Amino acid sequence: MDRTLFGHRHDPYAVVAHVGRRIAPAGEPAEAMQHLVDALRSALRLPYAAFESPTVAADSGRPAAGAGWRSFPCRALGRELGVLRVGRRSVNDPWTAKEQAAVEEVADRAGTLAYAAGLVEDIARSRSRILSVREEERRRLRADLHDGIGPSLAGTAHQLDALARRINDPHLAGCVRTLRDRLRSTVTDLRTLVQGLRPAVLDQLGLPGALRELLAGYDTPACHSSIDGVCDSLPAAVEVAAYAIAAEAVANAVRHSAASRLELTAHMENTVLILSIRDNGRGIPPKHRAGVGLRSMRERAAEVGGRLEVTTAPDEGTLVRAALPVGDQR
Template identity: 45%
Template structure:
């Protein structure tokens, strides 16, 4: 375990040093970062509004009519039971199947808002369940107090680790991986693997990242944090994220402080 941690820390330090040198040598880099940040914020707002629209559609045009139809089916079952009790069994069987389908749809909507594993297991155990089958060995460590994390930070951390581990599973061909989470004034996350590394365009040699890499940055940005991905061919990849624990508006929203 110590050798894995030491290797990951050394690799992270090397990447950080290289990034700092590149930053000082490349003046336009700051302007590009500013532009990328603005685009990321715009994508976050667009994505958030799209999710709200989708959820409203699912509730109003999907779940609402389904529940109304189930109520009508209950009335049908009541009438059938009173007049032709011998025909009630298939009616109840169909009603049960439709209820099971509706429960599944509600669970999918709830998962989109907050993964149930966070409430059932807690952040660390939920991440451990994500790591199963990722590669031959995955070490997970959490340094600091695990309690009292803001809900938004928990979700962002879970989503980032989930995406990083999914990428390792699908693309890295890694034998080992390491997930380090530490807490001080912020929540710090590092996911490192010993795989083949990222292609050139994903390491910054092409257009801004899309797909999973972009989503990780957006999840971090939603809570005022940041996420970086560094990689070397044949050495591995490191995902690093900083998530502020003082999420703007969190205390007021969840405690009711300041409300009339």
């Protein structure tokens, strides 16, 4: 009867072991923290358990009316990183020393998970900043090479051509023409390099124009776009991610959906770019394994700190929706 009402309150090891088994399969700290509060609540038959910190939060159940809760600090590496709250079963809820020891041990594990969540968040921010700097540098390099070095080399090739025509010595003229041809080959290689740095259409038309250009030329499906409030001066990393996601989603819809209509929308919600590509095709089969395209779109969104959702149903079409933050990318 005691086990039914109070769980393993007399066996701290059983509580800790139960929590450990539940959090072991988790793939990330936030998921593990949710498993932790669920497992603690289950092991001690508590009405409520929750963890609160600046980096991660999780809760399970609801506090009993009027009973309140007990709070336990969660520490890791000498720092207090959050608070574990366990709800009282009743106003006069008995609380044993062993029960106290079990919850304190679980609180230490929660502190370790909170520390890990902070590290994951720091890594994500660092990766986002690195990506942003990389894409901004690529945009600058492309502009410098395309507008500066490229025309200068092409002009030099024209000057060598004119010089070769004025030289009377056939051997010297041939040498000059050889230099001219090598320089033109270098210009061609440079243009190839420039094209690889960043999609040229983004610099030519801006993101709104580039998104509209993706839909040009299709009779089936009938393509429509609605792009409101999206400026041409977004961070380079967000521009590239949005364009790559839209290009992949449109290509998938055209090739595989058998849709008669496709709609692309983009707008700003505060400092988040919302990009949606919807079709009315046959949808993605339930047992379909995600291919390179879907993984690539999710990775593109994650790289800039965003998220991507794919909603689909048989014969009801597919919606690809990306939310890409732009406020802290500049």
